[in-house]
Amino acid sequence: MIELTGVSKTFTLHNQGAAVIPVMRDVSLSVAPGECVGLLGASGAGKSTLMRMLWGNYLAASGRIIIAGTDVAHAEPREILALRRDRMAYVSQFLRVVPRVPTLDVVAEPLLVTGTPDETAKAAAATLLTRLRIPERLWSLSPTTFSGGEQQRVNIARGFIRQVPVMLLDEPTASLDAANRETVLTLIEEAKARGTAIVGIFHDEAARDRVCDRMIDMARFAA
Numbered sequence: 001m002i003e004l005t006g007v008s009k010t011f012t013l014h015n016q017g018a019a020v021i022p023v024m025r026d027v028s029l030s031v032a033p034g035e036c037v038g039l040l041g042a043s044g045a046g047k048s049t050l051m052r053m054l055w056g057n058y059l060a061a062s063g064r065i066i067i068a069g070t071d072v073a074h075a076e077p078r079e080i081l082a083l084r085r086d087r088m089a090y091v092s093q094f095l096r097v098v099p100r101v102p103t104l105d106v107v108a109e110p111l112l113v114t115g116t117p118d119e120t121a122k123a124a125a126a127t128l129l130t131r132l133r134i135p136e137r138l139w140s141l142s143p144t145t146f147s148g149g150e151q152q153r154v155n156i157a158r159g160f161i162r163q164v165p166v167m168l169l170d171e172p173t174a175s176l177d178a179a180n181r182e183t184v185l186t187l188i189e190e191a192k193a194r195g196t197a198i199v200g201i202f203h204d205e206a207a208r209d210r211v212c213d214r215m216i217d218m219a220r221f222a223a
């Protein structure tokens, strides 16, 4: 479902004398449907960079990154957008939303854009918001003023509302209390059981031990 072959990445700092920073080289990795792979490595090892490459935000200097049939290392922007719309979800640590859009709509949006009827999408959003303990009185408000943990749960609800073949998770349990952390780990287990291939960064070791089938140490790919 996710297949990386010979991937390398360098950054060129054009505003600093075109300094070249090699970040990783020769990354080969495959993640099967239903498998969860955790990225390990010291700060600066390239975990976030790899996630951004999988998401199609950063180009690779070389290699192939095949995700659910699309080579994101070489795809046209419209192919990347189609992949994100239909086959891949990214739960980042931070919620980025258009101001004034109600929480229920923020969560339902990934379903609405793929043609799910309004009522069905909002019912699915309500179910997830309930599971993640966001009080109903907040659903009609924009999440921009929510607490860090509330925003993270809205982000998680939005990420898990569709059943997609590939998910990227960036510290999905970082600012959560025990009960919500448990819910998120159950959501991850449910996604795996449905066949979703997952790559994640988990600083929470117990969470990592529970949901990850394998860990990949980015030190292996140091450039």
Ligand SMILES: Nc1ncnc2c1ncn2[C@@H]1O[C@H](COP(=O)(O)OP(=O)(O)OP(=O)(O)O)[C@@H](O)[C@H]1O
Binding pocket: 011, 012, 021, 023, 041, 042, 043, 044, 045, 046, 047, 048, 049, 050
């Ligand atoms: N946009 C960028 N431009 C230039 N260099 C970058 C950019 N993004 C990341 N880097 C560099 O790439 C290296 C890897 O960074 P990255 O954020 O992927 O590490 P990380 O393993 O996720 O670290 P952390 O655990 O601290 O988040 C760092 O040396 C960083 O300075």
